[in-house]
Amino acid sequence: MEHTGFLCRLIFVLGVICTANVSASNSNTSLEAVLQSILALEDKTQIIQQGEYLLLDERLQVEQRKQLLKHVGSTLVRGGDYALSEPYFHQLLALSPDPLEEHRFFAEKMLGVSTYYQGHYKQAISFYKTALETAKLRQQPLEIASIENNLGVVYADTGRPSLTAKHYLKAQEIYERLGNDHDRADILVNLSAVYVSQDRFDTAEQMLLEAEELFTKLNLPYGVGLVDSNLAVVYLETRAFDKAVAHIDKAIAYYRTVPDPRQLVVNYSHLAVVRMMEGHFDKAEQAIREAEYYQGQAKNDLSALLLATVRGKWYYSQGMFNELKEDIKLISSLAKKLNDPIKEIHATMLSALDYAAAGNYEQGLVLLEKFLTTLRILRSQEFKEQLTEFENNYAAQQLSLELKELRQQQAFDALEATKERQSQVIIGLIAILALTAGVAWYVRRVARLANERLAIEVNEQTLELQSIASELRHANSVKSQFLANMSHEIRTPLTAILGHAQLLQQKSVSDLAMADSIAVILKQGQHLHELINDVLDLSRIEADQLQIQETTFNLATLLSELKALFAVTAQAKRLEFTVCEELPGSFWIETDYIRLKQILVNLLGNAIKFTEHGWVKLHVKVQHQNLVFQIEDTGIGMSETQLAVIFESFKQGDNSITRRFGGSGLGLCLSQQLANMMAGNISVKSQFGAGSCFQLTLPYKPMEGVKNEDVLLPATPVQTALKGTVVLAEDHDENRALAVRILQGFGLEVIAVGNGKLAVEAALYSYPDVLLLDIQMPEMDGISALSLLRQSGYSGPVFALTANVMTHEVAHYLDIGFTGHLGKPFDAAAMYQQIAPYFQHTDEKRQVFSVDMSDLRDSFILSFDEERMNLISHFENQDWLAVKALCHKLQGAAKVFQIETVAAAAAEFEHAIETAAQHRYQDYYLILCDELALIANSKQLDVS
Numbered sequence: 035m036e037h038t039g040f041l042c043r044l045i046f047v048l049g050v051i052c053t054a055n056v057s058a059s060n061s062n063t064s065l066e067a068v069l070q071s072i073l074a075l076e077d078k079t080q081i082i083q084q085g086e087y088l089l090l091d092e093r094l095q096v097e098q099r100k101q102l103l104k105h106v107g108s109t110l111v112r113g114g115d116y117a118l119s120e121p122y123f124h125q126l127l128a129l130s131p132d133p134l135e136e137h138r139f140f141a142e143k144m145l146g147v148s149t150y151y152q153g154h155y156k157q158a159i160s161f162y163k164t165a166l167e168t169a170k171l172r173q174q175p176l177e178i179a180s181i182e183n184n185l186g187v188v189y190a191d192t193g194r195p196s197l198t199a200k201h202y203l204k205a206q207e208i209y210e211r212l213g214n215d216h217d218r219a220d221i222l223v224n225l226s227a228v229y230v231s232q233d234r235f236d237t238a239e240q241m242l243l244e245a246e247e248l249f250t251k252l253n254l255p256y257g258v259g260l261v262d263s264n265l266a267v268v269y270l271e272t273r274a275f276d277k278a279v280a281h282i283d284k285a286i287a288y289y290r291t292v293p294d295p296r297q298l299v300v301n302y303s304h305l306a307v308v309r310m311m312e313g314h315f316d317k318a319e320q321a322i323r324e325a326e327y328y329q330g331q332a333k334n335d336l337s338a339l340l341l342a343t344v345r346g347k348w349y350y351s352q353g354m355f356n357e358l359k360e361d362i363k364l365i366s367s368l369a370k371k372l373n374d375p376i377k378e379i380h381a382t383m384l385s386a387l388d389y390a391a392a393g394n395y396e397q398g399l400v401l402l403e404k405f406l407t408t409l410r411i412l413r414s415q416e417f418k419e420q421l422t423e424f425e426n427n428y429a430a431q432q433l434s435l436e437l438k439e440l441r442q443q444q445a446f447d448a449l450e451a452t453k454e455r456q457s458q459v460i461i462g463l464i465a466i467l468a469l470t471a472g473v474a475w476y477v478r479r480v481a482r483l484a485n486e487r488l489a490i491e492v493n494e495q496t497l498e499l500q501s502i503a504s505e506l507r508h509a510n511s512v513k514s515q516f517l518a519n520m521s522h523e524i525r526t527p528l529t530a531i532l533g534h535a536q537l538l539q540q541k542s543v544s545d546l547a548m549a550d551s552i553a554v555i556l557k558q559g560q561h562l563h564e565l566i567n568d569v570l571d572l573s574r575i576e577a578d579q580l581q582i583q584e585t586t587f588n589l590a591t592l593l594s595e596l597k598a599l600f601a602v603t604a605q606a607k608r609l610e611f612t613v614c615e616e617l618p619g620s621f622w623i624e625t626d627y628i629r630l631k632q633i634l635v636n637l638l639g640n641a642i643k644f645t646e647h648g649w650v651k652l653h654v655k656v657q658h659q660n661l662v663f664q665i666e667d668t669g670i671g672m673s674e675t676q677l678a679v680i681f682e683s684f685k686q687g688d689n690s691i692t693r694r695f696g697g698s699g700l701g702l703c704l705s706q707q708l709a710n711m712m713a714g715n716i717s718v719k720s721q722f723g724a725g726s727c728f729q730l731t732l733p734y735k736p737m738e739g740v741k742n743e744d745v746l747l748p749a750t751p752v753q754t755a756l757k758g759t760v761v762l763a764e765d766h767d768e769n770r771a772l773a774v775r776i777l778q779g780f781g782l783e784v785i786a787v788g789n790g791k792l793a794v795e796a797a798l799y800s801y802p803d804v805l806l807l808d809i810q811m812p813e814m815d816g817i818s819a820l821s822l823l824r825q826s827g828y829s830g831p832v833f834a835l836t837a838n839v840m841t842h843e844v845a846h847y848l849d850i851g852f853t854g855h856l857g858k859p860f861d862a863a864a865m866y867q868q869i870a871p872y873f874q875h876t877d878e879k880r881q882v883f884s885v886d887m888s889d890l891r892d893s894f895i896l897s898f899d900e901e902r903m904n905l906i907s908h909f910e911n912q913d914w915l916a917v918k919a920l921c922h923k924l925q926g927a928a929k930v931f932q933i934e935t936v937a938a939a940a941a942e943f944e945h946a947i948e949t950a951a952q953h954r955y956q957d958y959y960l961i962l963c964d965e966l967a968l969i970a971n972s973k974q975l976d977v978s
Contacts, residue, residue: 065091069098073105079912081109100129100137107144116148118953123148128500131493139168139177143184150188153335155372158188176217179208183221190227191336192372199228219248223260230267239268259288263297266304270311278308295332299325303337303344310348318348339368346384350391358388531559554602582626582711589621589654592631596652600638609642610649617654623661625732628934629708633716636701637665637728645669645725656734663730672720680718681706753866755781758803758873762786763793763819764835765811766927768894769858773806773835775890776862780869781876790814794822801830804872806856809836809847810922820851831872836926859930891931898936898970902963909959918947921962939965 068088075081085106088094094102107122123141130138146161162185169177186201202225209217222245229238242265249257262285269278282305289297302325309318325341332338346361362381369378386401597613604611615621634652641650648668655662672680680702706716714732760782764770770786777784785796791813797805805823807816814822820832831853836843844855854868901924908916921944928937943958 065093065095065098069094069102072102078109078113082106096129100126103129104137104140111144111148114151115952116151119148120145124500125504128497128504131497133168133171133489133493136172139165139172139174142168143181146181146184150184155188155192159185162188175208175212179205179213179217182208183224186224190224195228195231199225202228215248216252216254219245219252219254219257222248223257223264226264226268230264230271233271235268235272239265242268255288256292259285259292259297262288263301263304266301270304270308273311275308275312279305282308295328296334296337298328299332299334299337299341302328303340306344306348310351315348315351322348335368335372339365339372342368343380346380350384350387353391355388355391358384362388531555558599582629584624585627586622586624587627589617589623592627592634593652593654595631596634596638599635600642600650603642604650607642607646609645609647611642611651612649613652613654615654617656623734626712629712630732633705633708633730634663634665636705637663637716637730640701641665641667641669641726641728648725659734661732661734663732665728665730666725667727668725671722671724671726672718673722676722677718677720681716753870753879754875755878756866756870756873757781757876759783759785759800760804760806760869761793761796761800761802762806762835763788763790763811763816764806764808765789766923768890768897769927769930771893772890772930773860776860776865779862780866781878782873788812790816790819794819794826797823797828797830798826801828803830804869805830805832806835807832807852809834810919812919817850824851831869833868858926859932891933894927894931895933895969898966902966902970905959905963905966909955914947914955917959918944921947924962933969936962936965936969 065088072081072084072088075084085102088102089099103122103126107119107126110116110119110122123145126137127141127145130141132138142161142165146158146165149155149161150158162181166178166181166185169181182201182205186198186205189195189197189201202221206221206225209221213221222241226238226241226245229235229241242261246258246261246265249261262281266278266281266285269275269281282301285301286298286305289301302321306318306321306325309315309321322341322345325344329338329341342361342364346358346365349355349358349361362384365381365384366378369375369381382401382404386399386404389395389397389401390399593613593615597611600611638650638652645667646669650665650667653664653666655664702716709716709730709732712732714730717729717731718726719729720726760777762770762773762777762784764773764786765788767788770788774784774786785800785802787793787796789811790807793805793807794814796802807819809816811819816834816836823832832851834847834852834855836847836855836858847855856865856868901920905917905920908914908920921940925937925940925944928934928940939958939962943955943962946952946954946958
């Protein structure tokens with residue numbers, strides 16, 4: 035089944051390439067046709083997908099590859115995917131070693147653009163300066179002006195007005211001679227910001243109005259929007275508030291259509307300032323909230339700094355001093371990061387106001403004086419720099435004049451004293467000048483050649499380092515892809531093995547020895563199935579996608595499973611295998627059960643594998659508020675050299691170990707990383723030839739409010755039946771049916787609905803004893819339904835029904851008004867314990883915790899084909915909200931019916947969408963599709 039899916043995807047890829055080609059021939063003409071068809075595309079997704087496929091073609095010529103890299107990278111920049119564009123420009127740079135080549139200049143410039151828009155200003159300046167030198171070598175004035183302009187923008191954003199003006203003026207001088215109206219309009223807008231910083235508002239306004247005329251004539255809405263945003267600042271500074279608001283509104287209207295979150299943050303922040311200066315602090319708060327919303331999308335340090343500065347002033351006006359302190363810290367850290375001293379002293383000013391408001395007037399006055407002094411220094415620093423430059427120039431000119439006069443006087447005296455030797459003196463001077471010129475020429479030539487050689491060597495080393503970095507990235511990508519592919523390929527035959535083992539188990543009941551052997555095959559095969567699914571964990575950890583899921587369980591259950599799992603293997607090797615525990619009674623802990631078991635299985639499996647004689651022991655104890663697992667063996671042991679590499683990927687002690695015992699060397703690396711994610715660690719002591727001792731140390735998290743020695747399992751599941759009515763709101767059909775079956779088993783009358791809106795109507799109509807609300811539902815979610823019910827006067831108990839079981843999530847539900855929380859997967863005993871106090875109890879005794887859900891599980895699996903088609907449709911339409919909702923729905927139901935592979939894949943895809951990790955969408959989409967198909971197709975063998 036996996037081979038079929040792989041072939042289908044391969045045929046799809048080849049089909050895309052063939053569609054772009056005029057013919058299927060291997061000629062350069064057909065490749066050129068494909069390239070031109072991609073260059074003509076307008077859809078970003080198609081450009082990236084087809085461009086990536088064509089870049090894999092080894093027949094692609096260097097110039098064709100450069101064109102394609104330039105086009106794909108530029109497309110990503112226009113779409114705002116700046117980080118994703120960088121590898122394309124680095125590849126283009128590596129393919130363009132000639133400093134006079136246009137592609138090299140373009141790559142350097144675009145690397146500056148992409149890093150600037152990510153807020154990496156130091157990197158942007160470095161790339162721009164390199165591009166400037168390239169443009170000068172190419173002797174292209176407009177390219178030089180473009181980079182001078184971009185450098186001015188970066189220095190303006192980092193609060194360095196002197197350098198800003200210097201680069202802008204250089205760009206303007208070139209644009210005035212050689213540029214077009216577009217160039218002149220751009221530089222006018224940029225220069226106006228410099229004049230605003232110097233309080234020359236009239237000049238700035240004239241520049242912006244002139245730029246607005248040029249942008250309007252050129253029909254460039256983005257330019258008009260930029261002018262509106264800058265004019266708003268001018269009118270804000272001159273207290274022309276009506277004009278400022280009018281231009282802000284126009285700018286906001288434009289940037290919403292683009293959209294541009296960073297500019298929206300800037301304009302809403304300016305609007306908040308205007309409203310505060312007008313005394314409308316409620317309107318200022320509304321503008322600040324809008325800015326905060328768009329800052330969440332922009333994720334830009336510069337806009338975050340502006341927003342924090344404005345918001346801090348509003349917090350002060352409202353007496354919200356705790357919030358003000360947080361913004362003061364944020365302003366200070368961002369200003370230092372961006373090297374903006376003006377904004378940094380704003381933090382000092384706000385601190386002065388904070389101290390004064392608290393009654394500490396002395397400290398407030400000290401900070402205020404510090405603010406005023408620093409402001410005067412910063413304002414005068416620019417003038418001092420210009421004055422120093424002028425004095426230096428003046429001194430140089432004076433010295434030049436004095437030297438000139440001295441030479442003239444000496445020449446005159448010599449001429450008067452020795453007229454008869456005039457010709458000899460002239461000849462001597464000429465000879466001296468010629469010698470001096472020769473020496474100077476030789477020195478300049480040697481220096482030039484040395485610089486050229488140095489530049490070539492630096493260039494070569496840079497290219498070599500870039501090539502090595504590219505190879506390392508490619509190798510890491512190949513490794514991750516290999517792990518993913520192998521895990522999928524192995525699962526297909528394993529599914530058949532498990533299925534046939536189950537069939538044999540059903541047919542061999544009479545033969546007890548055969549039945550035991552088949553049971554071992556089935557049990558170990560199921561464990562192998564779990565481990566193969568976890569092979570992807572290493573690449574998930576590297577991508578920061580693997581989540582730790584904490585649950586509460588009895589440690590004795592885990593130890594019992596480990597005993598059963600390894601007893602047979604140890605017995606086969608004639609090893610003594612013991613589990614020794616020093617724990618107080620029934621020991622319950624809170625951690626990730628699956629990951630803890632995975633680590634211990636790896637460590638115990640290694641111990642038994644590398645031990646040929648003697649014993650293997652698992653010792654468990656509590657030590658210094660930590661839970662400690664020690665795995666000791668009398669195996670082959672390790673040397674110091676071997677110990678240094680065992681926690682690295684694909685590493686074992688040496689090649690002889692691999693030949694002798696087998697294995698990939700991945701287990702210990704993955705186990706160490708999982709332990710670290712659980713705030714623990716794995717250490718090892720070993721002596722070559724005398725055995726090893728691995729120790730896993732984890733923070734001890736007991737059940738909150740319960741002593742382990744007091745935890746007792748219920749002696750019997752029999753309970754008294756309940757009497758009453760419950761309204762259940764759950765959007766997933768099988769989940770809803772299972773919950774109804776459990777509640778009816780309690781003896782309750784159940785009104786089941788599929789969304790929050792129907793739940794509100796049912797609750798207000800029937801006024802049940804208890805209401806159970808799923809959190810995420812269509813039409814109306816659980817939180818909104820609770821709010822509407824409380825507003826309508828409903829005061830009955832309402833329980834949150836959700837898979838979100840983290841401590842902070844449960845606390846949040848209780849804080850907003852839920853009576854309690856019921857987790858998924860459903861636990862009948864926990865559900866009974868939570869809701870029983872709200873119902874009448876009858877004398878009837880029932881097995882209320884025994885629920886047969888096999889038919890519901892089968893029904894859920896039968897829906898996988900339909901859900902898979904829905905997933906494919908949503909993904910192809912790039913409807914990420916629909917994909918996220920589908921993943922959440924699948925995750926909750928799969929947990930309920932214990933289909934862990936589907937639950938894990940859906941959870942990871944949902945998390946990727948929540949965090950906007952678009953580079954992972956394709957991987958998780960394929961994994962989830964495969965899991966749904968795998969479970970659906972294996973249902974006939976009852977393998978899951």
